[in-house]
Amino acid sequence: MRIVVALGGNALLHRGERPDAAVQQANIDRVATALAALAHEHELVITHGNGPQIGLLAMESEADPALSAPYPLDLLGAQTEGMIGSLLTRAMHDALPGHRIAALVTHTLVRADDPAFERPTKFVGQVYSAPVAKALSRKRGWHIARDTTGWRRVVASPAPERILETDTIHELLNSGTLVICAGGGGVPVTADRDTGALTGVEAVVDKDLTAALLAEDLKADFLLILTDVPCVYEGYGTPDQHPLRDATPRDLRHGGFPAGSMGPKTEAAARFVEHTGGLAAIGALDAAHEIVHGRSGTLIRPDLTVG
């Protein structure tokens, strides 16, 4: 099978951990062990989140006295693709001796008129006090909103329309290369309507939705979304909470999963299964191999009932 794996940002840096290089290195070694078993049997494409990493770089750039303005999110996202791509390349190299591995800087085309730009929803970077948040909003033109931790910058999460490097990824896969790509959902760019010229945009594309698009374009058989819970739960956090072992896209669409966490994952899985008739699954990183063999996680399969 050809499998697109989407690693949650928390696979690289768990909630509450210090964002030290050594911590990420250790976590990624664990990722590599979990994925190596799959790579022996299947063609793998690995995508990954970058939430904690891009937040850290955004804070550093914001604090840098040498700069007239902090680096835009598209360039910070590209930096995280380089760093996480390198860590994953080395870890997979060690776990799969002799296997060819390539990490590609990947760009995701979004529409300049995506309605997401009018309603920013993704929190990025540090927590500010209300007055500082207000001042930054004026100075930088940032949207500021309040999440559970306090006032933070909030940016648009436009829909991924096309991955610029799809043909290259396809070619590398076909020649037996394990490809690491589309980190953080890909570096977001818009294309000029007339000239096609690319411009980076201050946005963050959802990495699970990009993974679903990638899986579809690469004609993958399986979209494997790995996170820090063992499966999708119905009624999560309520007395009725119970695990969903098996679901159709229609079931997921009626599930009402929260926008910030499980929502994009179930939406990505549902889209891939609907568009391709393939299989998707959502589960825990350490169970990657078991999930693909149907022994763990939530399996999402096509709805075979008619009309």
Place this chain on the structure above:
Amino acid sequence: MRIVVALGGNALLHRGERPDAAVQQANIDRVATALAALAHEHELVITHGNGPQIGLLAMESEADPALSAPYPLDLLGAQTEGMIGSLLTRAMHDALPGHRIAALVTHTLVRADDPAFERPTKFVGQVYSAPVAKALSRKRGWHIARDTTGWRRVVASPAPERILETDTIHELLNSGTLVICAGGGGVPVTADRDTGALTGVEAVVDKDLTAALLAEDLKADFLLILTDVPCVYEGYGTPDQHPLRDATPRDLRHGGFPAGSMGPKTEAAARFVEHTGGLAAIGALDAAHEIVHGRSGTLIRPDLTVG
């Protein structure tokens, strides 16, 4: 022809310029214009320096209160490969509509017992006062030395032994892809003698020497080293200064070019020409097309005299 182009760090950020994203973007658009004419006629591989960029990220990481220790240079180098790779990809995409372009995170194997680790020579990051430099040397185990601007961190520049992604680059080139790779000389790693396991190292590989190795391994016809002077000068900065239009590796080896600037360029050009019998040239970015056609720069050709 297959041409490996090595762009000086100053092609992306000129001496004295602020390291702003907008400045680098504008400079890279100029690079793309200069290289597009070549890409219409030849197979191109583009490598680039990262001196100013890795210096900036090192300072930011050093100042980050969220980290127990600043990120190591291998990870910061990987970040610059992502960022500069993305900027170059977009600019070349705009300059060459329809051309397939890929930026690859690239790793360069160095020897753990390279004597360079005992004699660090590459200055990285900011200037410190003598007491701060001494304190950092104790706290971080850094080597500190004095350059013309003051006390700075100095790191090893080990010789590039092998580029891990050579086969992938070769494959992409053969299918007509313009490849951007080995930025900053490649992310330096050592391989364990027994297991082959990779470890990132706190070092900076010379980007011209990596470009020469890459050009040799890819069986390139031409190594084009672009910088901010129009050619190599004999007696540079002396009353006898005169341009060298044409040279053999032997001429360059007798030239006594300074270690920090022209030295690695002439050494890289000499090695490539000696090892392969191909051609190399050193010249100005804006003259890239003229240099390849022998109308500008310094051409380095094989020494055809016998014994």
